[in-house]
Amino acid sequence: MLQPERQILVVFPHPDDEAFGVSGTLAQYAKVGTPITYACLTLGEMGRNLGNPPFTTREGLPLIRKEELKASCDAIGIKDLRMMGLRDKTVEFEDDEKMVQMITDLIDELNPSLIITFYPNYAVHPDHEATARAVVRAVRRIPEENRPRLYGVAFANDTLKGLGEPDIVNDIRDVKEAKWNSMHAHISQTGWILQEEAKRKNEGATNEDNWLTIERMYSYRWHEDFEASF
Amino acid sequence: MEIVDTKKLQELLNSFANKEVYIHLETTNGAYASHFDEKVFNASAFIRNVKLRYELGKVTPDSPHRIGLKLHDNGWVYAQGITHYELDELGRLLMAGHGYDGKLAVALEISEKPFAY
Numbered sequence: 001m002l003q004p005e006r007q008i009l010v011v012f013p014h015p016d017d018e019a020f021g022v023s024g025t026l027a028q029y030a031k032v033g034t035p036i037t038y039a040c041l042t043l044g045e046m047g048r049n050l051g052n053p054p055f056t057t058r059e060g061l062p063l064i065r066k067e068e069l070k071a072s073c074d075a076i077g078i079k080d081l082r083m084m085g086l087r088d089k090t091v092e093f094e095d096d097e098k099m100v101q102m103i104t105d106l107i108d109e110l111n112p113s114l115i116i117t118f119y120p121n122y123a124v125h126p127d128h129e130a131t132a133r134a135v136v137r138a139v140r141r142i143p144e145e146n147r148p149r150l151y152g153v154a155f156a157n158d159t160l161k162g163l164g165e166p167d168i169v170n171d172i173r174d175v176k177e178a179k180w181n182s183m184h185a186h187i188s189q190t191g192w193i194l195q196e197e198a199k200r201k202n203e204g205a206t207n208e209d210n211w212l213t214i215e216r217m218y219s220y221r222w223h224e225d226f227e228a229s230f
Numbered sequence: 231m232e233i234v235d236t237k238k239l240q241e242l243l244n245s246f247a248n249k250e251v252y253i254h255l256e257t258t259n260g261a262y263a264s265h266f267d268e269k270v271f272n273a274s275a276f277i278r279n280v281k282l283r284y285e286l287g288k289v290t291p292d293s294p295h296r297i298g299l300k301l302h303d304n305g306w307v308y309a310q311g312i313t314h315y316e317l318d319e320l321g322r323l324l325m326a327g328h329g330y331d332g333k334l335a336v337a338l339e340i341s342e343k344p345f346a347y
Contacts, residue, residue: 046276048260048335052328054231054314058254058337059324059345087347089261089276125261157265192332 001028002170008034009112009148010078011103011135013041013091013127015069016186021153022116023076023182024172025215030077031175037080037110039103040069041131046088049189056188068186075181082106092130096137099130100230103138112148115139119152119218120226122159136220137230150220168217176212183211231314231326234295239315242323243287243297246340254278254339255309279344282307294327297338309338 008029012018018026018038026036043062050056056064066083073081084102086094107115118132132152139150151168172179183190197211256276264272284299284307299307311327318324322341329335339345 046256046258048258048333050326050328050332050334052313052330052332054326054328054334057231057316057318057324058256058326058334058339059318059322062346085347124265127261157268 001025001032001174002168004032005029005034005149006113007110008036009106009110009115010036010038011041011106011115011117011131012038013086013125013131014044014047014088015040015065015072016044016183016189017118017128018076018078019072019179019182019186019190020211021155022215022217023072024175024179024212025116025170025217026078027076027175027178027182028170028172035080036076036078037082037106037112038073038078039082039084039106041084041086041091042088042127043069043083044088044189047189049192061188064188065186068188071185072182075178075185077178089127091127094130096134096230099134100137100141103134104141107138107142107148114149114151116151116153116217119154119159119163119220122152122154122156122163124156133226136226139220140222140225140230144222151217152220153216154218163218166216166218168219170215170217171213172215173213179212231316231324234289234293234312234315234325236289236291236295239289239295239325242315242317243289243299243340246323246342247284247287249342250281250283252341252344253280253282253307254337254341254345255280255307257309257311257336258334260333297325307338309336311336312338 044065045062117135118128120132123129123132139147258274263270284301286300288298290296295312297309297312312325313327315325325338327336
């Protein structure tokens with residue numbers, strides 16, 4: 001497991017963002033009693049997985065995903081879940097300063113020693129990018145010597161080319177059940193991925209290097225900041 | 231939701247005509263489309279809680295269906311690919327097109343009260 005932390009703040013825009021990338025790492029921290037706050041900016045209202053035949057409607061989806069999000073947090077051991085009330089797909093169109101302030105308020109309240117979000121420019125979804133930018137900007141305003149650690153999840157196709165190998169590589173096999181339960185909690189969105197995974201296993205894929213083995217993140221590189229100023 | 235019954239859906243469209251209504255309209259191939267396949271040109275659009283009044287709404291007989299709403303003042307609302315519909319418990323007419331992969335491709339919704347945020 002990674003180094004001990006006093007308080008962790010996790011900021012992602014969609015229910016299930018926490019599950020794929022970092023739920024194992026978070027479960028390890030929860031197990032040793034580290035307080036974790038998860039600020040989830042939207043309820044994934046615009047998710048496309050509604051099934052065919054559909055199991056819900058565009059208007060019913062957020063209610064389902066809200067319950068899935070709570071169940072995922074239970075599986076991980078996150079006790080402080082904040083649903084921030086933005087709408088899926090619209091995060092980048094909010095006022096940029098308002099976004100920074102939202103994150104600053106959380107930091108001021110919680111005084112985290114570690115913040116986990118996406119890595120700007122390597123996060124694929126526009127909501128991920130907007131979330132990452134807001135978090136980096138908020139942390140940048142803290143004097144360097146007081147800044148919490150900042151880890152970013154990066155999964156763009158050009159991540160290795162741009163960032164090289166991740167410096168945070170965490171073996172999560174001891175909590176793979178918690179991670180599976182977190183991913184499974186988001187079944188309305190992850191059903192097809194979990195099926196693929198089961199199929200891979202049946203076809204004899206090894207357990208090395210799948211969702212349940214290793215989690216990877218990048219320490220934010222302040223010396224290669226994604227923007228000169230904001 | 232149910233598979234579109236053209237007659238029933240047409241009646242519902244008629245029931246919202248000439249009233250002030252709120253519209254949700256979206257079409258999408260998913261935020262990850264060009265992440266999974268770089269050859270995909272990713273385009274989508276949605277509008278939500280736009281207020282309007284239509285004088286004539288029609289559903290076409292062939293499936294997946296097209297829906298057209300002709301507005302009073304030379305405007306149009308159009309959706310192609312509608313497969314399912316329901317009148318929900320809040321009296322809103324929800325129409326959607328669900329693709330062969332189980333993913334939403336298009337949605338058109340009509341309500342006399344505003345939709346949630």
